[in-house]
Amino acid sequence: MLIEKRPVTRFELLMDAGFGAQKAGDILLGAFVAMGKFIYVEPMIPAEISPPARSRAALSGVIIRLAEFDATNIGNDTDLILASHEIVLDRRLEDREYNSKCVILLDMGDKEINPDSYEAVLKKCTEQGLTVIPFATDEVSKNTIKDLGGRGQNLYYLGMLSYIYNMDEEMVQAEIQKTFGKKLKPEVMQKNVTLYHNGYQLAKEKVFFRIQVDSKPRVGEKILIDGNSSLAMGLIDAGFKLFSGYPITPASSIMHILAKELPSYGGIVHQAEDEIAAIGAAIGAYYGGVPSVTCTSGPGLSLKQEFIGYSQMAEIPLVVIDVQRGGPSTGMPTKTEQSDLPAVVFGSHGDYTKIVISVSNVIDCFYAPHLARYLAEKLCLPVFIMSDFQTANSYKVIAKPKAVIMDQVDEIPDFILERFHIKRLPKDIEMTRTVQAVPGVEGGMRRVSGLNTDKLGRVNYGSVTNQQAHEIRNEKVHHVARALTLPEIFGPEEGDILIVSWGSTRGASEEAITLCAKEGIKAAGMHLRVVYPLPLMLKDVFSKYKKVVTIEVAYGDDLKPSPLAFFLRAHTLVDIKPLIAEATGRPIRPKIILKRVKEVLSQ
Amino acid sequence: MLIEKRPVTRFELLMDAGFGAQKAGDILLGAFVAMGKFIYVEPMIPAEISPPARSRAALSGVIIRLAEFDATNIGNDTDLILASHEIVLDRRLEDREYNSKCVILLDMGDKEINPDSYEAVLKKCTEQGLTVIPFATDEVSKNTIKDLGGRGQNLYYLGMLSYIYNMDEEMVQAEIQKTFGKKLKPEVMQKNVTLYHNGYQLAKEKVFFRIQVDSKPRVGEKILIDGNSSLAMGLIDAGFKLFSGYPITPASSIMHILAKELPSYGGIVHQAEDEIAAIGAAIGAYYGGVPSVTCTSGPGLSLKQEFIGYSQMAEIPLVVIDVQRGGPSTGMPTKTEQSDLPAVVFGSHGDYTKIVISVSNVIDCFYAPHLARYLAEKLCLPVFIMSDFQTANSYKVIAKPKAVIMDQVDEIPDFILERFHIKRLPKDIEMTRTVQAVPGVEGGMRRVSGLNTDKLGRVNYGSVTNQQAHEIRNEKVHHVARALTLPEIFGPEEGDILIVSWGSTRGASEEAITLCAKEGIKAAGMHLRVVYPLPLMLKDVFSKYKKVVTIEVAYGDDLKPSPLAFFLRAHTLVDIKPLIAEATGRPIRPKIILKRVKEVLSQ
Amino acid sequence: MSTPAEEQPSPLVTVKDLNTENPRWCAGCGDFGIIMGLKRFIVERQLSPAKTVNVSGIGCSSRAPFYFNTYGVHSIHGRPITVAMGIALARPDLNLFVHSGDGDTLSIGGNHLIHGINKNFKCVFLMYDNEIYALTKNQTSPTTRKDHVTNTQPQGSYLNPLNPLSVAIGLGASFVASTADWIPDHLTNTLKTAFDHPGFAFVHISQRCPHFDPNNFDHKSSSWFSFLKHPNGIEPDKRLADKTEVIDHDPSNLAKAFEFAAAERRYFGLFYQNKNKPRYDVVMHDLIKNAPPKDRSKILDGFDI
Amino acid sequence: MSTPAEEQPSPLVTVKDLNTENPRWCAGCGDFGIIMGLKRFIVERQLSPAKTVNVSGIGCSSRAPFYFNTYGVHSIHGRPITVAMGIALARPDLNLFVHSGDGDTLSIGGNHLIHGINKNFKCVFLMYDNEIYALTKNQTSPTTRKDHVTNTQPQGSYLNPLNPLSVAIGLGASFVASTADWIPDHLTNTLKTAFDHPGFAFVHISQRCPHFDPNNFDHKSSSWFSFLKHPNGIEPDKRLADKTEVIDHDPSNLAKAFEFAAAERRYFGLFYQNKNKPRYDVVMHDLIKNAPPKDRSKILDGFDI
Numbered sequence A, B: 001m002l003i004e005k006r007p008v009t010r011f012e013l014l015m016d017a018g019f020g021a022q023k024a025g026d027i028l029l030g031a032f033v034a035m036g037k038f039i040y041v042e043p044m045i046p047a048e049i050s051p052p053a054r055s056r057a058a059l060s061g062v063i064i065r066l067a068e069f070d071a072t073n074i075g076n077d078t079d080l081i082l083a084s085h086e087i088v089l090d091r092r093l094e095d096r097e098y099n100s101k102c103v104i105l106l107d108m109g110d111k112e113i114n115p116d117s118y119e120a121v122l123k124k125c126t127e128q129g130l131t132v133i134p135f136a137t138d139e140v141s142k143n144t145i146k147d148l149g150g151r152g153q154n155l156y157y158l159g160m161l162s163y164i165y166n167m168d169e170e171m172v173q174a175e176i177q178k179t180f181g182k183k184l185k186p187e188v189m190q191k192n193v194t195l196y197h198n199g200y201q202l203a204k205e206k207v208f209f210r211i212q213v214d215s216k217p218r219v220g221e222k223i224l225i226d227g228n229s230s231l232a233m234g235l236i237d238a239g240f241k242l243f244s245g246y247p248i249t250p251a252s253s254i255m256h257i258l259a260k261e262l263p264s265y266g267g268i269v270h271q272a273e274d275e276i277a278a279i280g281a282a283i284g285a286y287y288g289g290v291p292s293v294t295c296t297s298g299p300g301l302s303l304k305q306e307f308i309g310y311s312q313m314a315e316i317p318l319v320v321i322d323v324q325r326g327g328p329s330t331g332m333p334t335k336t337e338q339s340d341l342p343a344v345v346f347g348s349h350g351d352y353t354k355i356v357i358s359v360s361n362v363i364d365c366f367y368a369p370h371l372a373r374y375l376a377e378k379l380c381l382p383v384f385i386m387s388d389f390q391t392a393n394s395y396k397v398i399a400k401p402k403a404v405i406m407d408q409v410d411e412i413p414d415f416i417l418e419r420f421h422i423k424r425l426p427k428d429i430e431m432t433r434t435v436q437a438v439p440g441v442e443g444g445m446r447r448v449s450g451l452n453t454d455k456l457g458r459v460n461y462g463s464v465t466n467q468q469a470h471e472i473r474n475e476k477v478h479h480v481a482r483a484l485t486l487p488e489i490f491g492p493e494e495g496d497i498l499i500v501s502w503g504s505t506r507g508a509s510e511e512a513i514t515l516c517a518k519e520g521i522k523a524a525g526m527h528l529r530v531v532y533p534l535p536l537m538l539k540d541v542f543s544k545y546k547k548v549v550t551i552e553v554a555y556g557d558d559l560k561p562s563p564l565a566f567f568l569r570a571h572t573l574v575d576i577k578p579l580i581a582e583a584t585g586r587p588i589r590p591k592i593i594l595k596r597v598k599e600v601l602s603q
Numbered sequence C, D: 001m002s003t004p005a006e007e008q009p010s011p012l013v014t015v016k017d018l019n020t021e022n023p024r025w026c027a028g029c030g031d032f033g034i035i036m037g038l039k040r041f042i043v044e045r046q047l048s049p050a051k052t053v054n055v056s057g058i059g060c061s062s063r064a065p066f067y068f069n070t071y072g073v074h075s076i077h078g079r080p081i082t083v084a085m086g087i088a089l090a091r092p093d094l095n096l097f098v099h100s101g102d103g104d105t106l107s108i109g110g111n112h113l114i115h116g117i118n119k120n121f122k123c124v125f126l127m128y129d130n131e132i133y134a135l136t137k138n139q140t141s142p143t144t145r146k147d148h149v150t151n152t153q154p155q156g157s158y159l160n161p162l163n164p165l166s167v168a169i170g171l172g173a174s175f176v177a178s179t180a181d182w183i184p185d186h187l188t189n190t191l192k193t194a195f196d197h198p199g200f201a202f203v204h205i206s207q208r209c210p211h212f213d214p215n216n217f218d219h220k221s222s223s224w225f226s227f228l229k230h231p232n233g234i235e236p237d238k239r240l241a242d243k244t245e246v247i248d249h250d251p252s253n254l255a256k257a258f259e260f261a262a263a264e265r266r267y268f269g270l271f272y273q274n275k276n277k278p279r280y281d282v283v284m285h286d287l288i289k290n291a292p293p294k295d296r297s298k299i300l301d302g303f304d305i
């Protein structure tokens, strides 16, 4: 018996949609957390509800990264895959995220009826040098699953995995109990537990190794949370009282959480008839003085553009959340990408002003709403919070962030401003119109409009007035540019290469810089949290590195720089090219960054 | 009596909306054209239908530039203004487009009831050193106007102007006849002619100078046309058979013209319920194999963004016209601006592909549709034609452009490609899907989608397939980048400064370069007709000038480059700043360019 | 962002107090009559201008909010209902009037009309129906009569117009009334009844556009329309009461209301009213009332492990 | 851009010819029945697949075009009618079917429904009404029944649903029928009648979504609905004809149609049909026919001076 101990290990459970792979993952990670481990979890979700079983589209699963340290991203390659049949396995192999020593546990249950297909996939695995451990669910368990109407296979696999990860059976069973608890009838529960146990036994017989996972006591008050939940709770903490949205993947779960939670905090979740109506209502509510937010993903962002421009012209504060997904158009709704940046910065017609904040992890998600509201109300313009599928859906265990309970925006604590590398804004900021009262205020009566107006709010088409209004609006953004401090830097303050990142790539970048340091490469990372406007000192900072590159989950090539590279080029005139700019729907991995850094530096 | 002869002169007639200033202008320019003059006319249009008389908002008028050469723009400063009362005059003076020697003919008719207001405006004029010739309509004419229900004052002013411009009374009367011809009853016509005559007489008494305008025979077949009409007729000539739009200023007149004309050429004008429906129908029709176009201005552009991204994902050809106006939001609907470029290039969510053509004059307007259709069908993506209020509404006399009668896109003649500085594309261009047949073709059956698909059109969320599809789409745009030849250059091939322009600023740029040359300044102009993608040799060309700047009717400042400057910076890494970047709603003037060039070169 | 101060007793509001600048409308435009009707109602009811919000889209008619010295949102084309929805949710204490042209309401804004009506949030919705796109200069709107020549349908408008009243009834509106710009008493009474309605009050107003369509709406004759009358309805206009046909109609009768609405002839008055249709704005505030309050300092406790 | 070749006589079309991949729907999804019903009709009528276009929006149901070996446009959410409009204008020779879910049709797509119905262009419009947003995972749609718990209205859906049938009738639809995914004969017959209708044929289809709402639509009983029957209507489903209430209804009777539509009880059959409503697509092609043809080589002559 081989017992491996690895500092970092990543494994995957792949099944057909609708059979509970993610549920099994949740139980497992509950157990890991109880063991004091750090984990980072990424669910894999099909874009259809239940695509036909045994089709590539049906792939549904979970990737779990297990670490001794606070992992900031889903990591590099997978060490172990447990697949319910050869097709989901084959589909996943396409992404090429496995380790050369990766072990594959393949359920051979379907082989009899699909021998050729199994043959082909097994051949592929051998060609790639992967170790395959074929197994079959025992007959007793098969019958139990049949009894359960086809359910329960996930518990069986869970059993296998907990054997391999050397877990305490009792403890995992407690987690199962916790998860299904009252939902299942006792006899059904019993059957599930038996399946779990049988899986454990099977692995014991079939698998020639175990991975040593030590248990140690948890420290501090911890929570397990995903990006969208964190953003939702952050909105409440920041004092938002109206959420106005229209369902769209991957933004919807923010609305689902708030629909349950917000009324208890005195707020309303409004599901509008479409994205235009959703943003219109948020604008109406904010005009009424109530902090409001609208939330969407790509296609909905496009629909909101007209109102986005309106809000800044009428000087009505607004917060817009864009949870990015694979684009363009309908694209790949359940995959990650970072390609909406240009549309967020430039999407509404004419010269319009906006501020763009990005989130890189669950803690950013919790505090971004506070900053967004602060900026929106101080400047009376739309502030975006950009997340993406990866940040939204991945979850991890963190120390519980401190609640702020923000009521007025000036209460925003310094630690939040510091987290986003921005200083407090000047007290008085000029507006295009002098009066800015909220309905109900006697003597503050005013009409707002998307037409150009003079300082008194009267419609005006004069050349001087129009140019002045543009200046005032743009100056608001410049206030932010001047308030931005040096962005977060990982690694040395000067060196051979600087890797600039934003959004969900932060974790991979940080980890890659550590890998580089280990190999003696003088690489540093710069992570931008406010992505528009850009801070004013970038050119200076860039000059301290021989090369400056970006990493982006977005398309770019030699003739077309990827979005962040494009913006940085125009801003600094430094010849910035993407180190990685790929729209694969998959997160960027630290080790690939390391590899590309080496390539680029040896050129 | 002073008789002036000027090579270039520009004058304005300013009245309240609804009183026929533009009609008077049309008659006048008809006469000038008959005299063999070159003219360039810009109407001034209020954003409301008939704002209250004697309000600043009521300003409606016409600027006429009269030249011995083929004027390419509305020119510099006004030499003479005829204003019906002090308020429209005051409103217009705000734009500061008058010459220091400008003569103002001010109708004092309203002075009695508004003495203070007149006083104030007259004082302003004196302070600016302007010559004011006050006058009053004679009593007989006043009564005639009363008889005509308040109409006819414009004919009176027309009479005055034709005296000043030394025109043949008979000839102008013939133009009046031609214009009103059958629409007016003979006695009403007679009254109008009398008013004209009386105005002529009044000027003879009151005005101390005349401007000498020689008559010479017209050469060749000429037409008088504005940008929107030219674009409309160009669409027909290029073979478009479906126009799908929703009314919006300043795009609407294209639809109005086509509504009358297109059925006679076998085509349909579809007024949709909104801009989204309009673009949807154009996409549906083009999927059906029928060349289709949708057309809008700012707010409509924002609404179309989702479908724009869709058309390129589904690989359905599409032509989108954006007639820009003052933005952002509702902005200034009847003023000119060039600020939509970022939204056109980057407005739809995700990484999407598009080609952007701009028009700089009425001839570009006529031929842009051919190029747009050629590119749209060759590449199966959206192609934009960008115009603006100034190009759309200004009109001039030109030699009649040659009709092409394009049926298939490969018939596009070389002279059109050359006009837009582009070479013919390679014959075969790779598409993301192999089959591209149009309904009705047996065996070509296919489903298109905004989801990512494989080469066979099947929905696919694989990382490799998605990245490949991005590459194929982007490569289409790169084909265009490689096909672009050196853009139009005015002036020397190297020098102290290069002024880059696009769209409606071409004329002013060209004229400014001539002014610079006269003063011995080594300035050149580069005018871009295809604005996205950018040609690949720009950096080389730019390196031949000490400074490269842009001129844009769009906002820009030290911290935020105006749109074209921004794109050029990212593309070339040259430190390009705007020479002029103003969102005043007014066109850029050659002489201001000259002034700024001098300033910049002396820094 | 300043929040409203405590309500202060305001002095008596007059029409003059409600005026701002000179409206930028053509002489003779029906919009003048409509805003005057609303001002008369505001004065009659002594609504607080500081607690009144006029919301509009884009169009000649949508300029209305500029001409009321109250709060106002001149929003974007076709979307005033969406903005009003947000205001209604955020600030149930305000008096909410929505101004929208026929193009704004029924062309680009159609979807929001559907859902405004269905959500039945409290506001008075004034549809200014001049049966034309005026501000963009004379294009066919969904209510333009067949064969009428416009700039986009120069051979005469091609289709039968949409009927705003039967559309509203078909959508399940809880309040549907019709009036006209040139019958001021009826107009003001209609707005009064609408304001008292607990929900989305759809008020259709025939509006003259002398600039583009001087021959539409023969406002000097009253032979082409009838008033609908009922104790629970709206009084026929006093000036015209004897000259015009008056028909009894019980506004609780949905089938009859649909028949009147779908008829060729025009009727002014209250077509339909149902005071019991659930109100989304009320439901949403009830949700808050009924939700167990939670402690903001423990906001993340639900994620404890 | 290749243009269609001359129509060639195609061999007999079978359901198998119309199949493509295995649909990505859950087992038991009502969408299977609906596309099978349409395939049966296409085969029965021997429509040329190459001359058939299925257009859809986004949703589980909107995947339908992928599963027909014909031409197809899987467009964007809520907008299939706009794309279909363009196809109808450009290619009146094609058979046009529009597939759209309840969210797609009545939430985001409401405005296009209004105008598709009003323009009355020729197509068969299939509204897949599972009374839920399925693809985005269980949110309230405009047709979700009151109090039904969803992800966005977890306290139970807040409002009474919109009634698609009375909405369509209120909008002036020329053809309004209703059927269900589990009564195949009735479904196919409905599509047949709809296809023969000269104009926009609005077909409402109750559709089961066992994944998110297994208890909706008791398809094993027929006590909760009735068939509408008439010589000019649609035959009641053979399998259920004797077990189910059948009511005579003349589809030319608008008032009665509105009553049935607005009723609590469900009716399947033809509610309303008017074959004489003007068709925008026809009008537009007539404009071309009636316009004096002009010479393309003289295109700019009108601007001569």
Ligand SMILES: Cc1ncc(C[n+]2csc(CCOP(=O)(O)OP(=O)(O)O)c2C)c(N)n1
Pocket (backbone or CB within 6 Å): B246, B247, B248, B249, B275, B299, B300, B303, B330, C058, C059, C060, C061, C062, C076, C077, C100, C101, C102, C103, C104, C105, C128, C130, C132, C133, C134, C135, C136, C141
């Ligand atoms: C998104 C958008 N599309 C189009 C327009 C142009 N537009 C302004 S008003 C209007 C229609 C006006 O008609 P209506 O709503 O009937 O108002 P009216 O002017 O007749 O009072 C249109 C199409 C716009 N401002 N925004």
Ligand SMILES: Cc1ncc(C[n+]2csc(CCOP(=O)(O)OP(=O)(O)O)c2C)c(N)n1
Pocket (backbone or CB within 6 Å): A246, A247, A248, A249, A275, A299, A300, A303, A330, D058, D059, D060, D061, D062, D076, D077, D100, D101, D102, D103, D104, D105, D128, D130, D132, D133, D134, D135, D136, D141
């Ligand atoms: C513009 C836009 N908004 C939102 C979405 C997300 N979305 C996809 S399908 C859908 C609704 C699905 O409901 P329905 O139309 O009833 O179809 P079903 O899935 O129930 O068949 C939504 C909101 C989208 N794709 N595009």
Ligand code: SF4
Pocket (backbone or CB within 6 Å): B049, B050, C024, C025, C026, C028, C029, C030, C031, C060, C061, C130, C134, C135, C208, C209, C210, C211, C212
């Ligand atoms: S154009 Fe018509 S609607 Fe507009 S202001 Fe003039 S009269 Fe009124």
Ligand code: SF4
Pocket (backbone or CB within 6 Å): A049, A050, D024, D025, D026, D028, D029, D030, D031, D060, D061, D130, D134, D135, D208, D209, D210, D211, D212
């Ligand atoms: S979720 Fe519902 S509608 Fe969607 S495929 Fe499954 S059963 Fe059908």
Ligand SMILES: [Mg+2]
Pocket (backbone or CB within 6 Å): C059, C101, C102, C103, C128, C129, C130, C131, C132, C133, C134, C141
């Ligand atoms: Mg109107």
Ligand SMILES: [Mg+2]
Pocket (backbone or CB within 6 Å): D059, D101, D102, D103, D128, D129, D130, D131, D132, D133, D134, D141
């Ligand atoms: Mg549905």
